[in-house]
Amino acid sequence: MTTTVVLGAQWGDEGKGKLVDMLAQDVDVCARCQGGNNAGHTIVVDGTKFDFHLLPSGLINPSCVSIIGNGVVVHLPSFFQELENLKKKGIADPTGRLFISDRSHIVLDFHQIIDGLKEAELRGSNSDLGTTKKGIGPAYSSKATRSGLRIHHLFNFEEFKTKYMIALANKKKRFGNFEHNAEAELKTLAVLQISNFF
DSSP: OOOOHHHHHHHHOOOHHHHHHHTTTTTTTEEOSSSSSSSOOEEEEEEEEESSSSSOGGGTTTTEEEEOOOOOOEOOOHHHHHHHHHHTTOEEEOTTTTEEEETTEOOOOHHHHHHHHHHHHHTTTTTTOOOOOHHHHHHHHHHTTOOOOBGGGGHHHHEEEEEHHHHHHHHHHHSSSSSOOHHHHHHHHHOGGGGOOO
């Protein structure tokens, strides 16, 4: 058994997705180990364009198991929307062959707001990052400071809500009382069928 690892040596846009797509035609498992849904790549199969941002492109191969590892930060609504879009374009039902690590950190909507606030802080200082404002950096920051929420926290949703509100309160201490509908986000997260992917 052999393992092939595709790593980027630049800042992105290196063609990693294209290379993984080529390799995934002949592999049993395609695992993503880091990153989020901020960039992505397009794969064309028989004239049909498939857009990948978060999901491993191994999904195109119906005999390949695809894994989102614990180093990936996952915006769950985007995960389900991307999956739905791929299925509409003909990707075989991934049930039983797409899995998410329960240790993956969750990108929350307030991470996306903070991404914009951080960018505004840097604007004009010749240090702005030009982020996609998808919340990837702030989610990794939460992970690094051990204040982030992970997929497994969703399994006890009452406890998740408590942790969520504490995390949000801490972000508002740092960034001010920014506008964010916590109740709506919690309602969205409560109904997602995430248990189908373990």
